[in-house]
Structures are given as structure tokens and as C-alpha cells.
Amino acid sequence: xxxxxxxxxxxxVVEKEDxxxxxxxxTRDTTYYLFWYKQPPSGELVFLIRRNSFDEQNxxxxxxSWNFQKSTSSFNFTITASQVVDSxxxxxxxxxxxxxxxxxxxxxxxxxxxxxNP
Amino acid sequence: xxxxxxxPATLVQPVGSPLSLECTVEGTSNPNLYWYRQxxxxxxxxxxYSVGIGQISSEVPQNLSASRPxxxxxxxxxxxxxxxxxxxxxxxxxxGTSEADTQYFGPGTRLTVL
Numbered sequence: 001x002x003x004x005x006x007x008x009x010x011x012x013v014v015e016k017e018d019x020x021x022x023x024x025x026x027t028r029d030t031t032y033y034l035f036w037y038k039q040p041p042s043g044e045l046v047f048l049i050r051r052n053s054f055d056e057q058n059x060x061x062x063x064x065s066w067n068f069q070k071s072t073s074s075f076n077f078t079i080t081a082s083q084v085v086d087s088x089x090x091x092x093x094x095x096x097x098x099x100x101x102x103x104x105x106x107x108x109x110x111x112x113x114x115x116x117n118p
Numbered sequence: 119x120x121x122x123x124x125x126p127a128t129l130v131q132p133v134g135s136p137l138s139l140e141c142t143v144e145g146t147s148n149p150n151l152y153w154y155r156q157x158x159x160x161x162x163x164x165x166x167y168s169v170g171i172g173q174i175s176s177e178v179p180q181n182l183s184a185s186r187p188x189x190x191x192x193x194x195x196x197x198x199x200x201x202x203x204x205x206x207x208x209x210x211x212x213x214g215t216s217e218a219d220t221q222y223f224g225p226g227t228r229l230t231v232l
Binding site: 029031032033035037042043044045046047050052089091095096097098104105106108109110111113 | 150160161162164167175177206208210212215216217218219220221222223224225226228
């Protein structure tokens with residue numbers, strides 16, 4: 001069975017600090033996809049990034065960056081120069097194909113509540 | 119562009135009452151549709167998914183059911199709500215047939231069963 005672990009339940013930082021959110025996953029699949037979602041207080045999950053297991057290049061998008069290390073089964077997310085608007089719950093997720101049909105199942109971690117204080 | 123709607127946004131229901139939550143997607147055809155529940159404590163659990171009209175698969179045995187009467191409409195129902203049904207219900211859509219497909223989520227319905 002697949003599993004995603006986000007060991008950090010809550011993180012609190014002061015604005016402009018850098019913060020890294022950890023994600024460790026378990027899967028027996030050789031090909032798989034990892035995702036990060038952001039859930040602001042409004043509740044809607046916002047898609048941030050998708051990464052496949054064959055691409056270990058780090059990715060940067062503005063203040064966001066992701067470090068994928070297959071050797072340690074980790075997919076960590078760093079926010080540089082954090083802002084108050086970054087306050088949200090962040091979820092890491094792992095997908096698998098639903099064998100009996102098309103479509104996929106996302107296995108989510110428990111999420112990390114990030115609070116950025118002014 | 120694609121958009122996904124859910125209603126109602128919030129709902130307070132007594133134990134034993136029926137439930138109907140609706141999800142519709144615009145701007146795409148033949149999407150895969152999903153219902154997730156997020157209980158207090160934040161974890162999301164897949165409840166149902168559908169790859170086409172009338173095709174529903176259940177992930178977790180419970181007193182909930184789902185239906186897909188139209189291509190872009192997904193409904194979550196219950197005949198008699200339990201206290202444990204309280205939570206935040208999220209509908210999602212994707213297109214494609216593999217684990218590479220990104221799922222996009224709706225705004226959610228917050229259900230409180232009293």
C-alpha cells in the first residue's frame with residue numbers, strides 16, 4: 001500500500017524567513033507521480049506541482065522550489081522569503097492508477113499547517 | 119478554461135436525515151470525477167470515483183452513495199446521515215487514464231451532522 005508522511009504537523013515562521021516542508025513517501029511502483037497542493041483557509045485545494053519519478057531535477061517557480069530525491073523517497077517543498085499569504089495547509093500526495101478502470105487515486109499526507117507571522 | 123462547482127457550500131443536518139451534495143464541472147468533456155472527505159485532522163480520503171456516466175466505484179464501505187447522471191455532474195448522497203459523516207467534502211476532476219493525471223478540486227462543502 002502507498003503511504004505519504006508529512007512529519008511536520010505545524011510550522012510557524014516570521015515573514016521573510018525560508019521554510020521547508022518535508023514529504024516522505026512509500027510505494028512499490030517504479031513509475032509514480034508526486035503532487036503538492038495548498039489549502040488556504042477557504043478550504044479549496046490548489047494544485048502547485050506534479051513531478052514524475054523519472055525526473056529528479058529540482059524545480060523552481062518564483063519563491064517556490066521542490067527537491068525530489070528518489071534515493072530517500074522524499075519530495076520536499078521550500079518557500080523562500082515567506083509571506084503572510086503563504087499561510088495555509090500544504091499537502092503532499094502520491095498517485096497510483098486505479099487498475100480496474102482509468103483514473104487515479106491520490107494518497108495524501110496528513111498535511112502541514114504553515115503559519116507565517118508578520 | 120475548466121471550472122468546478124460544488125453546492126451547497128455549508129450544510130447542517132440532523133442525524134438520520136438524507137443528504138445530497140452536487141458537483142458540476144464546466145469546460146471539459148468526459149472527465150474522471152472524484153469525491154473525497156476531509157475529517158478534522160486534515161487527512162483526505164477518497165470515497166468514490168467515476169470514469170463515465172453511470173460508472174461509480176466505491177473506495178470505502180459506508181452509508182454514502184454516489185451517482186453520475188450526466189457527463190459533468192457528480193452527486194454524493196445518503197439516506198440517513200450519521201454523526202461520523204461530518205466533514206469537508208471535496209469533489210475533484212481529471213482527464214486522462216493514468217497516474218500522471220492532475221486532479222483539480224472544487225471549493226468543497228462543509229457538512230455538520232448534529
